[in-house]
Amino acid sequence: MTGPEITVYKCPRPVEFVDAFPLGPSGKVLKRELAATYAPRRTAPSDRP
Numbered sequence: 001m002t003g004p005e006i007t008v009y010k011c012p013r014p015v016e017f018v019d020a021f022p023l024g025p026s027g028k029v030l031k032r033e034l035a036a037t038y039a040p041r042r043t044a045p046s047d048r049p
Contacts, residue, residue: 022033 016038022030024030
């Protein structure tokens, strides 16, 4: 890196745009389905760069 290094929690994450969110019968966003689809899978705490 050419500049100062930043901490892991300040590093930008990838952003994905979707056409529609998964909705439940009441019209609320199903956050668990979003997390299951888009959240990274961590196997061990040592996976961080």
